[in-house]
Amino acid sequence: MGKQSEKKLLDQACTELCRSVRDTIRLKHYSIRTEQAYVHWIKRYIFFHNLEHPNDMGSPEIEAFLTHLAVKENVAAFTQNQALAALLFLYREVLRKDVGSVDAVRAKKPKRLPTVLTEEEALKVIGFLSGTNRLMAKLLYGSGLRVTECVRLRVKNVDFTRQQILVRDGKDEKDRVTPHVFRHSFATHLLESGYDIHKVQGLLGHKDVKTTRIYTHVLNRGPLAVHSPLDQALARATPSVEIQTTNQRI
Numbered sequence: 001m002g003k004q005s006e007k008k009l010l011d012q013a014c015t016e017l018c019r020s021v022r023d024t025i026r027l028k029h030y031s032i033r034t035e036q037a038y039v040h041w042i043k044r045y046i047f048f049h050n051l052e053h054p055n056d057m058g059s060p061e062i063e064a065f066l067t068h069l070a071v072k073e074n075v076a077a078f079t080q081n082q083a084l085a086a087l088l089f090l091y092r093e094v095l096r097k098d099v100g101s102v103d104a105v106r107a108k109k110p111k112r113l114p115t116v117l118t119e120e121e122a123l124k125v126i127g128f129l130s131g132t133n134r135l136m137a138k139l140l141y142g143s144g145l146r147v148t149e150c151v152r153l154r155v156k157n158v159d160f161t162r163q164q165i166l167v168r169d170g171k172d173e174k175d176r177v178t179p180h181v182f183r184h185s186f187a188t189h190l191l192e193s194g195y196d197i198h199k200v201q202g203l204l205g206h207k208d209v210k211t212t213r214i215y216t217h218v219l220n221r222g223p224l225a226v227h228s229p230l231d232q233a234l235a236r237a238t239p240s241v242e243i244q245t246t247n248q249r250i
Contacts, residue, residue: 041086066104142230
């Protein structure tokens, strides 16, 4: 069966169900990316089980699909977790069906540290950019915004008097404030400067401090007022970096 035929079968099987899924997701104010991902995994799940309706399936079928993703397709742990979240949403929120516990073979979570730029590297990258790209890079590094939060930023979210950005309806529908003055570098440089990990956790919008600890390279040194790493980097910039940025004002 060709890819076009597969897509047609999926669309036919999912028309009503996927409409219900989208409506429920929008009522809960989930992001468009979450909607797209959930619909994708629900379609994959249905096709994997030969177009069987999810109402006629349950925990064993979910486990079989997730195990297939881990064993046969060798997907990352994040990918498998996203598929599981989509299916649990389908059953719990749309079909209102309790599927109980799901015990599938889990994908291995890679032990990787995020890539972090040095202050000088961050400034050099910013120095080579211009226009909108330059502004976005400065916001990512200067405030720790997520890429999607940066793209959706509006003038009304900027408090020029207090020099703050209010991130409205960020990940998990949380509002948070970040100092105005690349995200991994933002977090790491704050921790290296001695800021309390829980303060950094709040700025990044992490639900669990364990996520923030990925960036930990030094001991906590107590709560302090947070200053943007962009401002600090510019203050300590070497002459060679300053030369790179003289033609375009940061």
